[in-house]
Amino acid sequence: MTNRRQIDDVRSSAGDQFESWLRLVDRAYQARLGMGMDDFGDAPWADYFADDMSPLDAMAHALTDWQDAGDEIVEALGLGGRV
Numbered sequence: 885m886t887n888r889r890q891i892d893d894v895r896s897s898a899g900d901q902f903e904s905w906l907r908l909v910d911r912a913y914q915a916r917l918g919m920g921m922d923d924f925g926d927a928p929w930a931d932y933f934a935d936d937m938s939p940l941d942a943m944a945h946a947l948t949d950w951q952d953a954g955d956e957i958v959e960a961l962g963l964g965g966r967v
Contacts, residue, residue, distance in 0.1 A: 908939040
């Protein structure tokens with residue numbers, strides 16, 4: 885039987901992994917665009933993480949979904965094959 889502590893440990897570990905992944909996404913934005921991910925519209929980051937997307941794949945999807953960026957920025961960054 886799983887106890888409360890084990891459940892909390894799993895949640896904490898998953899949360900830490902998600903936070904680390906988000907930092908990698910933000911670094912990808914910084915490296916390629918000179919701006920952080922918060923400078924763009926909201927994206928379903930938790931869904932991208934749950935779908936096992938790499939930080940670059942998540943960035944490409946988020947930029948494609950962003951209403952003002954579209955496919956041109958994704959292509960210009962060389963991320964077109966990731967969407």
